[in-house]
Amino acid sequence: MGLDEVSQKPHERLAAWLAEDMAAVNGLIRERMASKHAPRIPEVTAHLVEAGGKRLRPLLTLAAARLCGYEGPYHIHLAATVEFIHTATLLHDDVVDESHRRRGKPTANLLWDNKSSVLVGDYLFARSFQLMVETGSLRVMDILANASATISEGEVLQLTAAQDLRTTEDIYLQVVRGKTAALFAAATEVGGVVAGVPEAQVEALHAYGDALGIAFQIVDDLLDYGGVDAQIGKNTGDDFRERKLTLPVIKAVAQADAEERAFWQRVIEKGDQREGDLEQAHAIMSRHGAMEAARQDALRWVTVAREALGQLPEHPLREMLHDLADFVVERIA
Amino acid sequence: MGLDEVSQKPHERLAAWLAEDMAAVNGLIRERMASKHAPRIPEVTAHLVEAGGKRLRPLLTLAAARLCGYEGPYHIHLAATVEFIHTATLLHDDVVDESHRRRGKPTANLLWDNKSSVLVGDYLFARSFQLMVETGSLRVMDILANASATISEGEVLQLTAAQDLRTTEDIYLQVVRGKTAALFAAATEVGGVVAGVPEAQVEALHAYGDALGIAFQIVDDLLDYGGVDAQIGKNTGDDFRERKLTLPVIKAVAQADAEERAFWQRVIEKGDQREGDLEQAHAIMSRHGAMEAARQDALRWVTVAREALGQLPEHPLREMLHDLADFVVERIA
Numbered sequence: 001m002g003l004d005e006v007s008q009k010p011h012e013r014l015a016a017w018l019a020e021d022m023a024a025v026n027g028l029i030r031e032r033m034a035s036k037h038a039p040r041i042p043e044v045t046a047h048l049v050e051a052g053g054k055r056l057r058p059l060l061t062l063a064a065a066r067l068c069g070y071e072g073p074y075h076i077h078l079a080a081t082v083e084f085i086h087t088a089t090l091l092h093d094d095v096v097d098e099s100h101r102r103r104g105k106p107t108a109n110l111l112w113d114n115k116s117s118v119l120v121g122d123y124l125f126a127r128s129f130q131l132m133v134e135t136g137s138l139r140v141m142d143i144l145a146n147a148s149a150t151i152s153e154g155e156v157l158q159l160t161a162a163q164d165l166r167t168t169e170d171i172y173l174q175v176v177r178g179k180t181a182a183l184f185a186a187a188t189e190v191g192g193v194v195a196g197v198p199e200a201q202v203e204a205l206h207a208y209g210d211a212l213g214i215a216f217q218i219v220d221d222l223l224d225y226g227g228v229d230a231q232i233g234k235n236t237g238d239d240f241r242e243r244k245l246t247l248p249v250i251k252a253v254a255q256a257d258a259e260e261r262a263f264w265q266r267v268i269e270k271g272d273q274r275e276g277d278l279e280q281a282h283a284i285m286s287r288h289g290a291m292e293a294a295r296q297d298a299l300r301w302v303t304v305a306r307e308a309l310g311q312l313p314e315h316p317l318r319e320m321l322h323d324l325a326d327f328v329v330e331r332i333a
Numbered sequence: 334m335g336l337d338e339v340s341q342k343p344h345e346r347l348a349a350w351l352a353e354d355m356a357a358v359n360g361l362i363r364e365r366m367a368s369k370h371a372p373r374i375p376e377v378t379a380h381l382v383e384a385g386g387k388r389l390r391p392l393l394t395l396a397a398a399r400l401c402g403y404e405g406p407y408h409i410h411l412a413a414t415v416e417f418i419h420t421a422t423l424l425h426d427d428v429v430d431e432s433h434r435r436r437g438k439p440t441a442n443l444l445w446d447n448k449s450s451v452l453v454g455d456y457l458f459a460r461s462f463q464l465m466v467e468t469g470s471l472r473v474m475d476i477l478a479n480a481s482a483t484i485s486e487g488e489v490l491q492l493t494a495a496q497d498l499r500t501t502e503d504i505y506l507q508v509v510r511g512k513t514a515a516l517f518a519a520a521t522e523v524g525g526v527v528a529g530v531p532e533a534q535v536e537a538l539h540a541y542g543d544a545l546g547i548a549f550q551i552v553d554d555l556l557d558y559g560g561v562d563a564q565i566g567k568n569t570g571d572d573f574r575e576r577k578l579t580l581p582v583i584k585a586v587a588q589a590d591a592e593e594r595a596f597w598q599r600v601i602e603k604g605d606q607r608e609g610d611l612e613q614a615h616a617i618m619s620r621h622g623a624m625e626a627a628r629q630d631a632l633r634w635v636t637v638a639r640e641a642l643g644q645l646p647e648h649p650l651r652e653m654l655h656d657l658a659d660f661v662v663e664r665i666a
Contacts, residue, residue, distance in 0.1 A: 038489040092451050095428070118425050118451055119488045125458060126481035133474045141474065142466045148459035155452045156371040 010323040011054055017317065018062045021076060025058050028080045032127050041120055045087065057082045057187045060212075060321075064191025064205050067317040074135040074194050081144065082187045084128035089151060089183075091121035140190050147186035154178010158244070163269055165253055167245035173214070180220075181213030188212075204311035208321065211305035215328045218298040221246035222291060223331065225282055237278045243268045247297065249281070251290035260284050298329050343657040347392045350650060354395045354409060355388065361413045365460050374453055378420065390415045390520045393545075393654075397524025397538050400650040407468040407527050414477065415520045417461035422484060422516075424454035473523050480519035487511010491577070496602055498586055500578035506547070513553075514546030521545075537644035541654065544638035548661045551631040554579035555624060556664065558615055570611045576601045580630065582614070584623035593617050631662050 008016070015022060035041040058079035065075035095117045125148075132141050158175045161167045188209035192202045224239045225248060239246050245253075245268070253264050263280065266272050285291050305325040312318055341349070348355060368374040391412035398408035428450045458481075465474050491508045494500040521542035525535040557572045558581060572579050578586075578601070586597050596613065599605045618624050638658040645651055 035486055035489070038486045038493065040489055040493050041486070089455075092455060095447060095451050114428060114447065115492055116489070118428050119485055119492065122422075122425060122458075123482065123485035123489060125455075126478060126485050129462065129474075129478040129481060133471060133478050136471060138466060138469060138471070141462075145459060145462040145466050148462060149456065152452055152456035152459050153368055153371045153374070156368070156373055156449070156456060159448055159452065160371065160373050 010320050010327045011056060011059065014059045014063055014317070014320050014324065015055070017320065018059060018066065021062045021066070021079070022055065022059070024076045025055075025062070025079045025083070028076055028131075029083060032080065032084070032131065033124075035123070038123075040116060041123055045120060045124065055083060057086050057183060060184060060187040060209060061191045063317045063321060064188040065195050066191075067312060067315045067321070068192050068195035068197045068201065068205075069313075070191070070195035072194070074137070075191060077131045077135050078140065078190045078194060079187075081128045081131040082183065082190075084124045084131070085144070085148065085151075086183060088121040088124035088128070089155075091117045091124070093155070135194065137194065139193050143186050143189055143193065147182045150178050150182035152178070154182065161245055163243045163271065164245065165264055165269055167250060169247065169250055172245065172247055172250055176214050176217040177210070180217040181210045184213030184216070185209035201311055204308045207308035208305050208325075211301045211308065212325055212328060215298045215301035215305065215325065218247055218294055218301070219329055219331055222248060222294055222298075225278075225285065225291070240267070240278050240281055241273065243271055247294040248285045248290040251293050252281075252285045252288050255288045255290075256284075295329065302326060302329055343653050343660045344387055344389060344392065347396055347650070347653050347657065348388070350653065351392060351395045351399065354399070354412070355392070357409045358388075358391050358395070358412045358416070361409055361464075362416060365413065365417070365464065366457075368456070371456075373449060374456055378453060378457065388416060390419050390516060393517060393520040393542060394524045396650045396654060397521040398528050399524075400645060400648045400654070401525050401528035401530045401534065401538075402646075403524070403528035405527070407470075408524060410464045410468050411473065411523045411527060412520075414461045414464040415516065415523075417457045417464070418477070418481065418484075419516060421454040421457035421461070422488075422512075424450045424457070426488070468527065470527065472526050476519050476522055476526065480515045483511050483515035485511070487515065494578055496576045496604065497578065498597055498602055500583060502580065502583055505578065505580055505583055509547055509550040510543070513550040514543045517546030517549070518542035534644055537641045540641035541638050541658075544634045544641065545658055545661060548631045548634035548638065548658065551580055551627055551634070552662055552664055555581060555627055555631075558611075558618070558624070573600070573611050573614055574606065576604055580627040581618045581623040584626050585614075585618040585621050588621045588623070589617075628662065635659060635662055 033042050033045045061079040061082050062075055065078070095114050128144075132144055154175050155178060157171065157178060161171050161175060185206045186209070188205040189202060192205040221239060224236060224246070226236065249264075249268070252260070256264060263277075263284065267277050267281065302325045306322055309318055309322055309325075366375050366378045394412040394415050395408055398411070428447050461477075465477055487508050488511060490504065490511060494504050494508060518539045519542070521538040522535060525538040554572060557569060557579070559569065582597075582601070585593070589597060596610075596617065600610050600614065635658045639655055642651055642655055642658075
């Protein structure tokens with residue numbers, strides 16, 4: 001292994017190993033994004049699909065399928081499916097969150113409008129559905145249908161949990177499973193299913209994706225308070241402004257004294273936010289070790305993810321998935 | 334046949350004939366609408382699902398399946414699927430159209446908010462997807478996946494066609510197939526597919542639903558200018574205010590003199606609408622016989638729908654579907 005390979009990040013090594021498959025996925029995405037009747041569709045989606053996201057989810061599907069020895073054509077369809085579902089949820093999330101940037105560019109709903117975001121998201125869902133049907137696997141459709149339901153349930157739950165200081169770590173975990181882990185878990189699981197591996201390995205792939213997704217989202221939520229804007233292409237403090245109860249806040253609220261509790265009630269429940277409040281929130285969380293405790297939780301999920309890989313065959317891709325799990329938390333080290 | 338039966342409208346006769354099936358569909362809808370984790374979901378959907386819509390689409394699926402002699406359990410799943418897809422598109426359409434009433438009640442996005450409408454719509458799509466998977470029929474999933482893509486393409490096309498006086502009758506037809514006929518056609522087609530009838534009959538069911546849906550939407554668009562608010566539970570003039578190019582407008586624009594053209598440019602292209610403009614639009618359309626010409630188009634689609642039924646077995650439900658096609662246009666008589 002040369003120096004170049006050592007210095008590459010795990011998702012870059014995955015992308016390099018799976019470059020040929022990934023090129024096929026990108027070709028399929030471009031082909032299926034097109035609409036004879038509605039040229040606005042590729043205009044809106046190109047903006048997101050070409051924006052240079054890491055394509056982590058399709059890489060997971062390809063890696064799972066190849067690691068399980070799959071040689072057929074359908075892992076390409078499934079990887080494109082997963083990316084379409086992800087892009088559709090981003091479009092709908094843009095309407096939802098009134099966020100202003102995504103992957104460092106203006107969101108679709110600022111360039112276009114809410115209407116286009118909703119409808120083009122629906123179009124991508126429909127396209128992903130067509131792609132799955134082409135695989136001819138009812139099992140795959142069952143997994144992705146269940147993931148879709150979990151995703152939207154999680155998003156709705158997040159809506160009702162926002163601004164509510166009674167939100168527990170259990171509710172947070174449900175939200176995170178919905179918004180992130182369900183699609184990660186489905187992405188890896190369908191890779192194993194299409195390869196026809198034994199049930200224990202399918203379950204291990206699901207467990208890996210689930211734990212990786214949870215760790216990934218906890219870290220994302222930490223970074224939202226961490227001021228590493230450039231690294232994640234998302235405005236720091238978004239969650240604070242949207243009054244979301246993410247893990248470090250939940251942990252800090254649980255230990256709040258009377259004065260801190262009044263602070264959280266004002267900024268989260270009442271939404272009365274003033275200059276310097278974000279820094280104050282950060283200071284309170286640090287004082288209680290809430291950031292570090294959340295990081296430790298993420299590390300525990302990384303361990304779960306790595307242990308799940310033990311069920312799978314030895315393979316260079318398995319090592320990369322192992323390193324990817326570590327890397328997810330190293331982002332905040 | 335007693336007097337009561339004679340005086341019933343065709344969809345009421347369908348509902349009476351299929352009452353037992355429909356009760357099962359309603360039970361399944363209530364069961365699948367529930368969410369353990371996100372109680373807001375049934376709150377939002379109950380508002381729409383219980384609002385006393387005619388349930389036309391699930392009735393079409395049940396009628397098609399029974400007319401084709403189906404005795405299994407899955408027409409219930411498919412009817413619920415179709416109603417979930419319809420309800421999801423209504424929720425997303427509420428975000429889209431900024432309309433203020435739906436079925437005579439405030440829309441979900443006024444009672445709740447845009448976020449809930451988008452996400453709960455997504456949840457219903459996911460639920461519909463799970464229901465289809467349970468039928469175990471790839472053919473059914475293929476039909477419904479294609480219908481979903483056509484629906485969202487039609488909605489996006491409508492967005493880009495709005496405010497554009499160059500919109501042709503062909504584009505209008507594509508929009509109408511997307512927003513209405515695709516789901517009508519899928520609703521009847523899957524009824525035949527689940528019953529396992531020969532291909533010619535499946536095609537006839539598709540053709541019936543397609544033509545019925547087109548006629549239905551043309552009439553809806555006429556009624557939007559017709560001032561029969563109470564009858565359709567939708568504000569008259571909505572399409573005019575949203576600057577949609579519906580069939581009577583397209584026909585009137587095609588015959589416009591210079592002065593009328595300037596009027597349409599002002600109210601539709603520039604969106605500069607003043608007191609009395611809706612009445613003026615109505616007067617111009619009447620002068621060119623545009624309303625009547627659109628009604629004649631709807632009647633031609635009714636004929637197509639009725640002729641398609643000729644391919645299907647003789648059955649009391651076939652007669653009701655026949656009468657339903659007539660009734661769709663009689664609404665404006």
